[in-house]
Amino acid sequence: MKFPISVLDHLSCKQVALLTAVVASVSAASNDSGVGQPVGGLISVRVGHSQTPFPEWLTEFTGLKEWPGIDPPYIPMDFIDFDQIPDYRSYEQGVCGANPRESCSFDCDHCVAPDDVFTCSKLSQTFDDGPSLATERLLDNLDHKTTFFNLGINIVNYPDVYKKILDGGHLVGTHTWSHPFLPSLSNEKIIAQLQWSIWAMNATGHHLPKWFRPPYGAIDNRVRAISRMFGLQAVLWDHDTFDWQLLVEDQSLRTEESIYRDIQDWKQSGTGLILEHDGAFKTVQVGINVGRILGNDQMTVAECVGGSDYIKSFQQEG
Ligand SMILES: [Zn+2]
Numbered sequence: 001m002k003f004p005i006s007v008l009d010h011l012s013c014k015q016v017a018l019l020t021a022v023v024a025s026v027s028a029a030s031n032d033s034g035v036g037q038p039v040g041g042l043i044s045v046r047v048g049h050s051q052t053p054f055p056e057w058l059t060e061f062t063g064l065k066e067w068p069g070i071d072p073p074y075i076p077m078d079f080i081d082f083d084q085i086p087d088y089r090s091y092e093q094g095v096c097g098a099n100p101r102e103s104c105s106f107d108c109d110h111c112v113a114p115d116d117v118f119t120c121s122k123l124s125q126t127f128d129d130g131p132s133l134a135t136e137r138l139l140d141n142l143d144h145k146t147t148f149f150n151l152g153i154n155i156v157n158y159p160d161v162y163k164k165i166l167d168g169g170h171l172v173g174t175h176t177w178s179h180p181f182l183p184s185l186s187n188e189k190i191i192a193q194l195q196w197s198i199w200a201m202n203a204t205g206h207h208l209p210k211w212f213r214p215p216y217g218a219i220d221n222r223v224r225a226i227s228r229m230f231g232l233q234a235v236l237w238d239h240d241t242f243d244w245q246l247l248v249e250d251q252s253l254r255t256e257e258s259i260y261r262d263i264q265d266w267k268q269s270g271t272g273l274i275l276e277h278d279g280a281f282k283t284v285q286v287g288i289n290v291g292r293i294l295g296n297d298q299m300t301v302a303e304c305v306g307g308s309d310y311i312k313s314f315q316q317e318g
Contacts (some may be wrong), residue, residue: 009093042129042279043070043153043178052204067156070178072196076186080229085187088222093181105183105220106236113224117211118236120273120304123294124265126237127287128175128213129279131161137279139168141288143294145303148278149213149235152197159204166205167263171257171300171309173211173235176196182214182223190226198230207310211301213234231311235301237275239266243283243292256286263293273304 008181054066062075091098096108104111112118127138128149135148135158148165150172155162165172176182177196185193194212201209212232214223219234227234241262245254276290277283291298302309 018289026249028045035310040076042132043151046157049157050064050159052159052200055203058199058203065085065142066094067153068177068196070153072177072192074192075195077191077195080191080226082187084229085225086221088220090184090186091217092184096267097309099220103220103222104224105218107183107216107218108220112236113221113234115228116219116224116234116236117301118273118303119238119271120299120301122297122299122304123239123269123272123274123299124277124298125274125287125290125294126213126235126301127276127278128215129179129277131158131165133158133161134278134284135161135165135278136279136282138284138287142168142291143173144291144298145169146299147171147173147211147235147301148195148210150201151175151179152177152200155197155200155219168268171211171302172201172205172209172214173233173301174201175213176215179215181216181218183218185219187222187226190223194227194230194232202314206316208309210311212280233307235273237273239272239274239276241276241286243276246282246286247280256268256289260289260293263290267294272300 005053051067054064059065064073088099088103093107096105099105101109101111104113105205106112106116124146126147126149130148130150131154148170150162152174162172174194174197176193177200178193180189182190182193201207208231210231210233212227213235217236224234233251239262241259242254243259246256266274274290276287278287300309
């Protein structure tokens with residue numbers, strides 16, 4: 001396993017135990033601030049709470065009977081053409097220079113492809129890493145439609161929260177199954193991360209996602225080639241709150257006040273996509289406050305570019 005897992009919280013309520021684990025990258029510093037270890041997705045498993053039922057069609061297709069853990073198995077699919085995937089080398093987080101600039105890495109070189117979405121004509125919030133229990137508080141306090149990039153493993157563990165997101169009219173894109181640093185993985189493992197996240201959304205929300213935000217913004221033309229075969233379009237950002245640093249004990253990293261100051265600055269231009277997180281209550285509270293500063297005149301990612309919400313939506317059975 002690539003990621004160390006540390007149990008953060010251990011709650012129990014009415015015999016429902018909540019285990020929350022943080023998947024944190026072990027990489028060296030990858031940004032200018034010299035801060036290593038960006039916090040990865042908050043992956044939660046609720047023991048005793050019902051998951052999204054594992055659908056029969058998925059058993060027929062995969063031969064499996066339950067949702068996988070954080071390392072999902074690769075299942076071959078007809079439409080994946082390995083000849084179309086460029087032969088760039090895999091690399092670990094923060095270890096840049098393995099590939100030529102033409103590989104167009106966003107995390108290493110801030111390179112974006114022509115079909116990447118990274119800004120918006122109206123300054124708008126986006127939220128990664130849910131759904132979580134904290135997401136519910138956000139939903140109860142947002143007066144505008146927003147965009148969530150959800151982890152498949154969290155979707156099947158929080159199907160009720162996922163449905164509440166949809167009921168609120170928000171847009172959901174995929175943030176992979178379990179939040180790995182995709183450029184470090186084999187083609188097959190990247191495919192597995194996308195296919196299982198899509199199946200989680202299909203089984204829980206009866207739709208297929210169109211929008212895809214790579215964890216850590218880690219995407220190059222190898223990852224893009226694979227994601228495009230699923231019909232996915234990559235979504236990055238041009239304003240980062242670094243709200244995850246609030247979850248780290250070091251007070252010198254980021255304060256709420258510094259985030260709100262940045263928001264006021266960004267509001268002057270009035271355009272852009274803001275990266276935030278709804279995996280924890282602390283960042284959700286910041287998201288609520290940021291929403292109050294910005295107001296409700298925001299767009300979803302699909303609205304930003306005049307695109308559709310989902311590749312396909314299915315009638316719910318039964
Ligand atoms: Zn994330």
